[in-house]
Amino acid sequence: MSLITIKNLWKRYGETVVLENLSFSIEAGEFCTLVGPSGCGKSTFLKMLLGEESPTKGLFLFEGKPFPAEPSAERGIVFQRYSLFSHLSVLENVMLGIELGASPLLGKLFGKAKKRAREEAIAMLEAVGLGDVLHHYPSQLSGGMQQRLSIAQSLVKKPKLLLLDEPFGALDPGIRADMHALILDLWKKNNLTVVMVTHDLHEGFYLGTRLLVFDKVRLDPQAPNAFGAKITYDIPLHDKKEKESVFKKN
Numbered sequence: 001m002s003l004i005t006i007k008n009l010w011k012r013y014g015e016t017v018v019l020e021n022l023s024f025s026i027e028a029g030e031f032c033t034l035v036g037p038s039g040c041g042k043s044t045f046l047k048m049l050l051g052e053e054s055p056t057k058g059l060f061l062f063e064g065k066p067f068p069a070e071p072s073a074e075r076g077i078v079f080q081r082y083s084l085f086s087h088l089s090v091l092e093n094v095m096l097g098i099e100l101g102a103s104p105l106l107g108k109l110f111g112k113a114k115k116r117a118r119e120e121a122i123a124m125l126e127a128v129g130l131g132d133v134l135h136h137y138p139s140q141l142s143g144g145m146q147q148r149l150s151i152a153q154s155l156v157k158k159p160k161l162l163l164l165d166e167p168f169g170a171l172d173p174g175i176r177a178d179m180h181a182l183i184l185d186l187w188k189k190n191n192l193t194v195v196m197v198t199h200d201l202h203e204g205f206y207l208g209t210r211l212l213v214f215d216k217v218r219l220d221p222q223a224p225n226a227f228g229a230k231i232t233y234d235i236p237l238h239d240k241k242e243k244e245s246v247f248k249k250n
């Protein structure tokens with residue numbers, strides 16, 4: 001069974017058709033990168049995967065069942081702008097994720113459970129290279145470090161599906177390269193399925209095992225909102241040679 005099954009999926013906002021009749025599936029373990037022109041519905045698609053938006057019509061299944069209509073721990077998201085709490089330390093930011101998951105009402109754990117949460121949070125922060133700054137506050141961290149913290153915050157909840165919305169767009173090239181290595185490493189070690197939106201085609205080709213291109217194939221100047229985006233290319237990128245040959249053709 002596919003992790004995600006999509007059949008004849010449409011998304012409209014009022015009269016505006018954003019996504020038009022999408023049909024494809026995503027298998028567990030894939031690293032899908034999504035590219036496409038601005039406004040073609042990539043973030044909307046990610047929001048539907050997260051549970052923040054629902055499709056207008058069509059089949060949309062997660063592990064063979066209708067998608068949960070609310071965000072949940074099995075689907076984590078990392079945005080380009082960080083979702084960090086400025087008044088909490090690095091360690092507290094990650095612990096809060098565990099505490100809210102385990103105790104949604106109080107948002108707090110006590111005794112042994114708290115100790116375990118602390119150990120898990122420290123292990124996750126070490127895995128993303130923030131083991132030395134556990135007691136710093138987000139404002140004391142560089143952009144790359146803040147993005148590492150956002151990733152730790154998501155991954156500590158052990159999601160099956162990690163959604164990345166242009167997570168590295170604001171970072172300098174050197175730091176981006178470090179983040180690419182980190183995300184590939186975390187993807188492999190945690191058996192994750194990743195869906196990542198990027199504006200950078202090189203990044204899409206380099207990171208993905210599959211590149212999906214969203215674009216509008218029909219345009220009516222009299223009715224600019226009448227048609228939505230479809231998947232115009234679905235390119236498997238399993239090995240580096242294959243990636244390079246596809247990339248040269250484009």
Ligand SMILES: Nc1ncnc2c1ncn2[C@@H]1O[C@H](COP(=O)(O)OP(=O)(O)OP(=O)(O)O)[C@@H](O)[C@H]1O
Nearest residue numbers: 013014016018036037038039040041042043044045
């Ligand atoms: N909540 C909303 N209500 C109405 N229209 C919306 C809403 N959210 C998005 N849209 C519209 O849906 C279309 C797709 O937006 P979306 O943000 O998904 O595109 P995108 O491909 O992610 O763009 P970008 O690359 O610029 O981030 C746009 O025309 C946008 O104006």
